[in-house]
Amino acid sequence: MKRYASLAVVLLGAVTLGLTATPPAKAQEAQTPWTKAGPVEARLVSSVRGTGDLTALPLGLELRLEPGWKTYWRSPGDAGFAPRLDWTGSMNLKDAALSYPAPHRFSVLGFETAGYDVEALFPIRATPAEPGKPVDLTLNAELLVCSEICVPQNFKLALALPAGPADPSESANDVARAQALVPRQDNGLLTVDAVRASGAALEVEATAAEGFVSPDVFVETDPPLSFSAPKTVFLDNDRRVRMTLQMTDAPQGLDLAGRALTLTLVDGARAVEAPATAVPGVGAASGGLAAMLGVALLGGLILNLMPCVLPVLSLKLLSVVKQGGRAPRAVRAGFLASAAGILTSFLLLASALVAVKAAGGAVGWGIQFQQPLFLVFMVVLVTLFSANLWGLFEVPLPRALADRLDGDGLAGPFATGAFATLLATPCSAPFLGTAVGFALAKGPLEVFAIFAALGVGLASPYLLVAAWPRVAGWLPRPGRWMATLRVVMGFALALTALWLLSVLTVQIGGAAAVGVGLLMLGLVAALGIGRRLPAAGRRAGPALAGLLAVAAFVLPAAVGPSAAPVTESAARWVPFSEAAIREQVAAGRSVFVDVTADWCITCQANKKLVLNRGAVAARFDDPALIAMRADWTRPDEAIARFLADHGRYGIPFNIVYGPGAPQGIALPELLGEAAVIEALDRAAGAQRTAARP
Template sequence: MNKLLMLLLACWLAVSGAVAQPVRVDAVEAELVAASDAAVPGGTLMLGLRLRHDPHWHSYWRNPGDSGLPTQLELALPAGWSAGEIAWPAPKRIFIGPLANYGYEDEVLLPVPVRVPAGAAPGEVRITARAQWLMCRDVCIPGEAELALPLRVAPTAAPSPQAALFEAAMAAGPREALPVRVGLGDGGRASLAFGLAGVQTAEFFPYAPALVSAPAPQRLFRLDTPGASGAQDTPGRWRLELALAEGVDRAALDKGGFLAGPVGVMRVDGRHYEVVAGPGEAGAGGVLVATAEGRDESRGAPQGGAASRFLEGVGGGSSAPAPGAVAAPGGGLTLAMAALFGVLGGLILNLMPCVFPVIGLKVLGFAGHGGAGAGGGEARRGALAFAAGVLASFWVLAALLLVLRGAGQAVGWGFQLQSPAFVAAMALLFVLIGLNFAGVFEFGLRLTRLGGAEAAVAGRGGLAGSFGAGVLAVLVATPCTAPFMGSALGYTLGRPAVEVFVVFAALALGMALPYVILGFFPRALGWLPRPGRWMESFRQLLAFPMFATVAWLAWVLGLQAGVDAVLALALGAVLVALAAWLYGRFVQASAGSHRLLAGALALASLACGLWLAMPAADAGLAPAGGAERSPGAGAASGTAGAAGASGTAGASGTSGTSGTSGTSGTSGTSGALPVAWGVWSEAAVQQARAAGRPVFVDFTAAWCVSCQVNKKLVLERDPVAGAFARRNVATLRADWTQRDPLITEALAAHGRNGVPLYLLYLPGESQPRILPEILTSGLVLAALASIE
């Protein structure tokens, strides 16, 4: 019987040797595996931590990037055995909002070499390990597991079922050294110069944190001219240009070990090298070969997550995705879901204020067709022409986004409104459209002219007008977004061109769908009055939303380029309006000899107006008065002193330091109120509540991506910081960067096992209000508005 049990045990070890049962911890499955089925005395045994991530979750490399924590593995080995360091496979850059992390998604194996002593006795051994990692999606959860692996010690060993995983992991790590020369250029940039043959792509991952900007694009230049033979095996000279982190100079690079020795891993055409810095000059210039895409840190992601980043540059305007949306490129969407969201977003976009004038145009057009009857066929053709104009415009925008993305620019919906010159041009265009609606002059848009239905259905002219109305609809829609649009557009970040065009086509379909339906089913327009003088009045009424848009764009321009730019725009708009009046009064409405002179004066006035209104190319972001705008600078994810729990924000114009009472002012030029974060504790919460103050608690951590995005884009921006100060809110920060059992218990008490968590305690309410993980300024301000 004992022999039978021993035989069964040996069979079990033969089958399960080098494999143990995986352990599931939240979104990650962890397992300790080996590359061979036995440990050979005097040899090296490859063990590995195998992590399987749920979709859209990730863990981190040895340098986690802008936030995060590297995975750790502690092995408990038999006496005399020794383990080396993790042989890290090269990571990928994971973009979330304005940040980038170095990490792994899906499945990763982290190999560790283990030296087996020559005197290891044959038989069975049991290796145990303690693994710790950080898993993140829209929240970050620390993971920990105790793992075990039964193994045999034998004279020979065969590959285990996991041997292929080890081969892939080792191939994904650096196998040979790549000597480079490091050079520093202007504008906070560094270059790595190296020599290899036939390089097409390159991407660098630094060992040292906080030296190289993780989200910035990396550009590859060829420094020499390929030989006439064009042989691919001829070594060439290359330069990879990197953006340094803010404030990093040569001294910081030297201190961080970036100027000598191993400095990181470079992926070159799918092959990985350990980059070793040495003496010499990196050179400059060269021919741009490729760009490893990145994000523009100065713009970042808009409030609420990556999907909403498309409106962050529009003068403070923002729109957020649904609470809890995944703040990552593409989120959790499939192409089909993104297309569906695009159709829904396009439909809702018609209800946005910026599209209202174009809705009016289509109402006039359908009314001009008389709804049914003889005009029914023309109404259908006009609706299709409008849809064609919408589709063509969306595809042009998609093409522009792809071209700029290929050039290494991080752009999205409404990207053009980040340019003061474009904002000014849009304002002048809307001035002209408003004057056209008001009847100052006539130019196109014959669909809105009175004089009979025949003018509205005038063959090619009517269809051209409908197509132009579609183009205008998209043009005026770019400052706006709608629910579902954020998720759909966020899906396109980093996606192939075909998928980008599919999503943009879905947006166009949604936007044009109501008009196509009405065009094909004109009986639905029976509620419209018959064509008449009301159309002229309604058309003139549409001028005022356009003028309101001009006022809003002028405000945007003021935030971007200052009050002088607004004055120049106003004067330019006067000259453009004069040109429109001259054209309508003397060119269109007159057949006399004065037409030529009036036309020349109109052109001159238009040219002067455009020249005067266009901001300078180097227009900054200074507000009126020329002072530099500065978002409220709050504390880091660490603590800011307990005084913040009871202190109040200081007046603008005081010193930028925090006093012992918790007062926190700003520099005399910024006009912003930074948030004075106090150290969270239950006692601090109760003390502030006993004093009758509202309390806002930020459960955060330095490694939490969503926490840093919310802090950078919402909590420490002027609107929210000012609201905290005006309402005398006690702001407390619970820093979970290092494990804290009190914070862990507080998170569990509110049904959470990770950060971020945002609590708002209001006077008179026994329980706090829990805000979503993904914040927007509007969401926080709305919550604060309930404070009496």
């Protein structure tokens, strides 16, 4: 009996030991522990727990990088090297082929590299020497990881896969997702249509059935060559793009025509690999320019309906009304003069942009409103127009920017057209951003051609009346009622001056902006008082007004810029940081980026009508959504580069990032609640794989 009791104790101990001992976790059977080296940690994972009878084993090299660090693609670009894997010491391994998911671009100090940050999983296809038998893997991996410095890191990883059923492991879905991100040929989503070469420049045309969002292209050649980031032009409602790349440090006389290339076209989670041979690109862009001229013409026409141009309607209305009862010849001349003022202003603006671009500065639509002196000039100009409409002065000389708006001369209509152009530049109308982006990505010829077409589009109403001057005969004849209309229109322009002062407040501070406003009040008072003085002293009023105008220009330089106040409405918004976008998306959050400026009236309309009200404002309270604001009121190189990377040179620009749209979903210039909500839903659609210990 005692012997049986002892046996029972032994058996009970064995059972207890079996219950309390920690068995090997199933996840451990198909993956190695995380191994950390500096700012990166790595592990080797398998999609299957056993070799089964598979002739190819799906594996993966998984990396996690600390924020701000990156590693490289198979063609790293201007610097770096791809992962180097050595399988020496592995048992029953015939071959192991590493694949690369689609990379993203890193642009730093003019250097272009391609790779991965935050995390990456490289699919590996391992071929056993004898299928069905155990495979013991020994991997020596050398990686280059870079932040402000570059550090090579080495990992030694070992993974044993036993013979047995090839059941899926916990890493199977991760490896499958990574394999799906590897670009392949003819995926049906993206198509490279043409590759043209002209010297050291490449032009790539591509289409996307569902439209492009943020396309990029990487070029591989043998021997390797380095290329700049592409300048992208969106066509056919974003379903087609034309990307222009320039080879960096190109040898003199090099011509890429006839050279074999491998292109990797990436747009968010979509990517395609396309072998190609570059064909000569003589005259390649001519058809694109012709089509874009039509887009620019339409964009300029629509610009007449945008809120930025509404303040100048006072001058338009007066210029139209005073045509009532006039001879067709006089009507035609007046409207042609207004059209000439618009076209001249657009060409002058194009000249300024070409000069700034040639000097290496940031260019964009409406960037002159970032300069305090330009804002002061506009405040003074609008104030003078208002004073003229109120009858405080009449100067029949072209050297005064406000000419006689009632006279028969052509300088007044010409100035009206130029003034309309100046007030139109803070706005971005549909089609206008596409045309301006195309022009600024090209050379001076395209810039002047596109801006001329924009000017013709904005001047189309004037040209229409000039072509059929009898339209003016339908208008009421001028009379005393026009005096009241002039006063009302003068106050409309005064409101424009107040808006300009509110923009100036952000640039130079509230006290200085109030000072400019008081100087303008003094200018109007000086003109009014001077008009009532005897003939001998009437020059004193304009002279004093001139001194006050000069003082207004001196004030911003004397005071300097100040910090912009933070308003309560901006409390939910975080400052723009392109690096933070990827970090937030990697953490499973969505990011809504609003590139805006106080001088952009369309931006303010978007905020008031869509972003700050209703379902969109409620959505911004979601902690899983980061609202990020890029304030371009003042010059900002990072924001200008962000816009240029997306082929945009004007604002508003809104784009949504998220797990379902890591490369972003660009929104139209004029926002609608449904479009914003749909983009937010699409961006949040894919859930990021939960972080693993």
